[in-house]
Amino acid sequence: MAKIIVVTSGKGGVGKTTSAAAIATGLALRGNKTVVIDFDVGLRNLDLIMGCERRVVYDLVNVIQGEAGLNQALIRDKRVDNLHILPASQTRDKDALTAEGVEKILDTLGKDFDYILCDSPAGIERGAQLAMYFADEAVVVTNPEVSSVRDSDRILGLLASKTRRAERGEDPIKEHLLITRYNPARVTEGDMLNLDDIREILAIDLIGLIPESEAVLRASNQGVPVTHDDSSDAGQAYMDTVSRLLGEDVPLRFHEMQKKSLLSRMFGGGRR
């Protein structure tokens, strides 16, 4: 059976879809058969980030309502062999998602894949609850600012109570903290919460720290998950995150201010 991982946050705009795409890509690059599902019905974005928006024919809601088969809706990624995308519907309503329908899809996918990533919509409504309901693990995406931390805290409460594992009294969902848009310089200036404060409040294991990076925006607009950009700090940080998800012990990087080298100071070049 595949491992089901939900990428969630509560707050919008913190980098859930970017992270889901990057982690799915990383898992596939490491040889795992991976599918990433967009649960944001009505506001789909994952297809853009994955660069497959022109190849969407059927979507998650079509499959749930029996209008298309799962294989018809799955899109094979052009860059990585093992990676598939199941897009969300842009035209339907969130209410089109049903627990039975989602369960059936996850069960079917579970037989073929090693990892199923569920890209949750923002908020704590139906779409977000269904995205997390069947999960085995959760990646909680948090920005270093107070409202994001509080919303993540709320989501962690829901993960511990409103999921299948919680309702059945099984082992709890494994919760991982992923901090994105971390800017060590602004943390030092006090503009951003620092890593230790976030960890102390949320009290869960840190799975990764993604520095604020131009590479992320560029990747999004090009429709190429940032993991492919292995020269960028964000790409490397996501690959570290994937390694930790796979159980490897990787030291934390990019959380401290780096002294600019003499060369880069002379030529004024920043980090990519």
Place this chain on the structure above:
Amino acid sequence: MSLNVDRAGMAFTFKGGMLPMTVMELASADPEQIREQLSGKLSQSPAFFQHTPVVLSVEKLDEPHLALERICAVCRTHKLLPVAVRGGSDPVKQSAWALGLGWFPPSDGARSRALEEVPPIEPVREAEPAAATPTASGGRIYRGTVRSGQQISAPEGDLVVVGAVNAGAEVLAAGSIHVYGALRGRALAGIHGDTLAGIFCRELRAELLSVAGTYKRMEDIDPHLLGSSVQVTLSDAQLGITALD
């Protein structure tokens, strides 16, 4: 410098307080129908009917004239003490005043919950009931972080939280509250009126502290105490916060 008011010479002081109050939401204006239902309830839970103060809410009723006096009489014979009326037309307000009752404007929206459907101090389902272990003395011990949106309560004794109470979370106890971690949310001790209850925590960052209905918001807390390990107790109807170390 300060306003030196001779306290001994004052007959009273006004204090803001939050008291638990039962609202009786009337769905019928017929005193006989109310009498019948009250008789049934009285036999089910006699403990509730001990001159319990109630607010009669007539918001859901569309009757400009109400037999308020008879309804109040029915309540009193069942050991409920109507203290005020909420909502209703102007004549209702006038007759409430005539009967010596207070009058409240209608509540804003559907915030009041039906007591019978949702017991006021049961933990909500999100609160991982299994993690809060009841103790023999009627208290509870909760291990873990109480997260934003969660509510943990000990309706019959002390509540011990071995972990932090995060912002947006709420912990309640009939007795005292002990938090072995940071208290960033709301803590309400002595919810049934126990003025000897206290709140104890390792790191004070609370949004709200309340003992037996007397409360302080974070704004009212001496900033020097924020972050330190403290106890909160009631003395002279004032919340006192003192450092533990």
